[in-house]
Amino acid sequence: MKNFKTLLFITLMGSLCLTAQNNDTKRADKEFARFEYVDAAESYLKLVENGKGSDYVYGRLAESYYNIFNTVEAERWYAKALETSNDPEMIYKYSEMLKANGKYKESNEQMEKFASMRPSDNRATAYRKNPDYLPKILEQGKKFNVQNAGFNSEQSDFGGTLHDGKLYITSGRNDSRKTYGWNEEPFLDIYTLTENSDGGYDNPTLVNSYINTRFHEGLVSFAPDGNTMFFSRESYFEKDFEQDSLSRTRYGQLYLFKATKLKDDWDEVESLSINSENYSVKNPSVSSDGSTLYFASNMPGGYGQYDIYKATINDDGTIGEPQNLGQKVNTEGQEMFPFISSNNTLYFSSNGHLGLGGMDVFYTKEIDGKMAPIRNVGIPISSNADDFAFIIDEVSGEGFVSSNRDGGMGSDDIYTIKKLQPLCDVLIAATVLDDKTREPISGANVSLYDDQGNKVVTKSTNADGIAEFIIECEKDTELEVTMDDYESRKVALQGTSDEESPVQISLSPIEKIITPEEIVLNPIFFEYDKSNITAQAAFELDKLVQVMNKYPELVIKATSHTDYIGSDSYNQRLSQRRAKSTEQYVISKGIDESRISSEGKGESEPKIDCGTNCTDEERQMNRRSEFLIVSGGPESQE
Incomplete structure (x- = not known):
């Protein structure tokens, strides 16, 4: 009974509010009904500013902006209206x-609501076919063949860096070493293996005692001249650690070192x-030109x-100030094991980016000082376990990955x-x-649009007239180019697997679209x-706005025409609504x-007077x- 009374009270209050809305919104509603969306939006906004906002007003505001393709304001007021409304x-x-507006995650959340409310709607069923990222990762898989290397031990083995005819790995296979508490395996050392006649690797050999100590050593990377090796090692070797006064446990860090090649072996080890x-600091990787060192760290900031x-x-071999690769690469989780390849693709492992579980392997590339979108390498490189220490020769396509x-x-x-x-x-x-x-x-x-027509990013051309984008291969895209005093253009690009797509x-001068x-x-x-x-209409109408801004005395009349399908009165009303929307869009862009x-x-005024026997092409015209x-045309302003 209490619930019934509450419901009755809410219904009565809703009716009173609706009546008040009708009185308060009379002017705005009239403007909206006349398709004067710019004025209607202003009138509804005044109601909000005067404390007379309501679900109805917020919804009308959103609809006004929606009809003139003001996506930012439409988003804002739809969000406000939906705080209490549940209209699909x-x-x-x-x-x-x-x-x-590029808010794909939030968009998907709303589509999930919509799909649950109207499951048989075609828009809902299409969305449900690909609702999240997991299928995309799985579908892009099988780009690699992955095989167990065959030289692994029952302990931990990872890495795989080829240098001077030898394969360098990190392993806990030395049973003569004491174990450490993390997994009760022997401390890690650096080993080399040699290639055999079958193309495999065998004869694991410990690197000399200048490199291996009684503490952990990790991954290695080489300068391009082959005479400098970077590697990880625990800070205990440097007597750099803290000790808990109660448990007597030592707490150290991981450091990076470099060693110099003397004759046929490594010596002169130096802390960075x-x-x-x-x-x-750990997991070193040197760029192919030897100018940059990549690494992982938990340093502050x-x-x-x-x-x-x-x-x-x-x-002179010294190392400059560390530079964080930014929030596009790094997350609140862990990003480690960077590898910078010969074509400057950065591969790394992460449990913070969307993946299949554990640490997955991802890749990106720096373009114009910014990192390209982060991509999951996909199965079978990535799995639901930890996948890390990815290394590849971009020429041969061969390399190594480690996984548990x-x-x-082994582990x-x-x-x-x-x-x-x-x-x-693909680099466009x-x-x-x-x-x-x-x-x-x-x-x-230059704006890049994805295969669903969503704007992804906009860049300005450089001094050479060039703008570069990295996109996913085999995806159709579109470029939109705009420039003052030039006619805007859109160019569709077919998906490709080529590494580069020039x-x-x-662009033609804007005057090209002007006749007397x-x-x-x-x-x-x-x-x-x-x-x-x-969106398509807005793109064309923006050209009109561009012309009217350039020629401030120009006065335009927009007319809308239909074909013969439908009654005369229906076509007249429809064309009037469309003409009014067109006018309102231009006004919303600042034209008086x-x-x-x-x-x-x-x-009433057909381009081609073909009556009821029009072809599809004639009806379209x-x-x-x-x-x-x-x-006020250009000629009159000369």
Whole structure:
């Protein structure tokens, strides 16, 4: 009974609020009904500012902005309206706006709500076919062949760096050594193996005592001249540790060292300046040009437990200041085992990025000082166990990865790998040129869209007219190029597995679309029986706005036409709504309302008078928008 009374009270209050809304929103509602979305939005906003906001007002605000493709404001007010509303269609539109603003995770969360409310809706079923990241990782798999290396022991074995005809690994197979408490295995040493006639490796041999100590040694990496080796070692060797006064347990760090090759062996071991008693540095990897050292560290100021850093290797062999690779690479979890390959692809292991479980192997590349999107290498390199110490020769496609996955010989095993297919990254190098002079255009905005039509990122062209992007291979994409005084262009790119995909885009002066009578745009399409401005329509109308900004005396009349399908009265009403939406979009971009008017012509002025026997092409030509110059054209302003 109590619940019933509560429900009755809420229903009565809702009715009172609705009545009040109708009185308060009369002006705004009238503007909305007239498709004057710019004015309607302003009127609804005033209600909010005067403390008369409500679910109804928030929803109308969102719809106003949605209809003129103001995605930021539409997102904001859909979110506000949905604090108490549970309307499925509003949830779907909110998801669209989030996606348009690049908020894919939030968009998916709203799509999940929508799909649960309307499971038979085609939009819901399409989403449910690919709801999260796991299928993507699994589907991109089988890029590598992975085999147990065969030289693993019953203890921990990992790494795999080839140098001077030998394979360097780290192993706990030395049973004569004492064990350590972490896994009750012997302390780790660095070993070398030699290649046999079958292409495998055998004859494991301890590296000399200058390198191996009674403490842990870890992964190695070599400078390109072959005379310097970087490796990890515990700080106990340096007598650098703390001791708990109660348990008498020693707490040390991991340090990086370098050794110099003298004749046929390693000597002159030196601790690096980046070491500290306050944190660990480990997992070295030297770039192919010898200029940069990559490593993992838990030094203060990072984003998680261990982060990946880089530091300059100076000409005199000293190491510069560590530089964190940033939050795109590093997470609140652990990022370790960096490997920088010969083509400057950075591979690393992480349990913070989306993966299959444990530590997975990921890769990225630095472009224009920024890291490309982080990609999971996929199965069978990544698994639901810990997968780490990935190393590859980009020329041969061969390398090694270490893992504690099921089926190995010890706690960690080394696996040989062979790349079968290219990894899913393609470098798009877009060059923007002036169509007449063929000179590069600097400062043009180039936007990358994914295969779902979502804007991913926007870059400006450099002095050579070039903007570069890294995308996933075999994915269709689109580039949109805009520049002051030039006509904007969109270029569709077909998915490829090539490592690089160069493309030239020529821009024509904006005057190309101006005739003495009208502004000629590409066809502006509306969805069936709808009048809201779509992304495609917005792209074309932005050209009109560009022209009107350049020629401030220009006055335009926008007309909308239909084909013969449907009744005269229906076509007239539909064309009027579409013409009004077009007008409102232009006004929303800052053009004074006195400079643009609109009129729906219905089917009264066909481009081709073909009656009821029109072809599909003729009907399409009749379904058009025109932008007539009323006054103030370029010629009159000369």
